[in-house]
Amino acid sequence: MIACHECDTLHRKPRLASCRSARCACCGATLYRNAASQLDRISAITVAALVMFIIAQSFPIIELDANGILSTSSLFGAIAVLWRDDMQIIAAMVFCATVLFPLTEMLALLYVLLPVRRGVIPPGFTRVLRTIQFVRPWGMLEVFMLGVLITIVKMVSLARVIPETALFAFGALTLMFTVVATFDARLLWDIADALRDAARDTSRAHDQHAQRNNPLPEPPQ
Ligand SMILES: [Zn+2]
Structure with a gap:
């Protein structure tokens, strides 16, 4: 029901x-x-989001040209600057909200989604689903993206701002992550219950079949 x-x-x-x-x-x-079509869709978007995440973290976000002096900025570069400037707490918060928690959510989702699509419940299934539910509210890629856009608008009057690869990757990642966040993890509990019920039915049928066959004596040759 x-x-x-x-x-x-x-x-x-x-x-x-x-x-x-x-x-x-x-x-x-x-x-x-339908669970199967939903799992396929979310698995595909999560893999795409993971690829986008790697691109977003590997390349610079913007390049600034102030009177011929060029400087590029990446997310890790910004976190390192915060750390060096005695803002360790802010650096740790930015790292957790934009790197650690989104990455944990994507890897944890793939860890449960890929085996469940094949009808297998992976070890630690319950713990991994709890981890997803714990980290989900703390991943703040969209807040970060908004902050970057506001910074770019403010910097335009001071220097020439050239958008770099990671900016577009973060934009795409934010959209994909919004779709991933709409996925209700309760669906996985339902599927896991159905798989466990099916496995129990199969083993019961197997036992009954074995009991029916074993007491019979070997037919005389
Ligand atoms: Zn209704």
């Missing part, structure tokens, strides 16, 4: 064909979508 999150109407929960979604009969709100 499943309750509508809008009007609390109870519905029986049928299995859905791929690319289908179940809607409430009373208010029309989407109750849930």
Whole structure:
């Protein structure tokens, strides 16, 4: 059974064909979508976001040209400057919100998504899902992106600002991460329960089959 999150109407929960979604009969709100198509979509976006994350961290974000003096700035460079300028707490917060927590969320999601798509529950499944739920509110890529854009607008009057590779990568990453963040981890609990039930049914059927076959004596030759 499943309750509508809008009007609390109870519905029986049928299995859905791929690319289908179940809607409430009373208010029309989407109750849930087909799990397999959702897992494929989120896995693909998470892999793409991870690639974008590596590009965003590896290249400079902007290049400043102030009267012929060129300087580039990357995220790690900015964190290192904060650390050197006795702002270790801010440097640690920026590192956690823009590097550590988003990376942890992506790796943890892939760790559970890829085996679950093949019908396998990975070791430490529950702990990894709890980790995702813990780090999710603390990843603040969109806040960082907003800060970078405001800084660029303010710097334009002081120097020529040239956008670099990582700026576009951060923009794409922010959009992808927004989609990843909409993924409800409860779906994985449901799938894991269904997989455990299926495994229990299979082993029970196997035991019954073995019991039925073993007491029979060998037919005489
Ligand atoms: Zn409803």
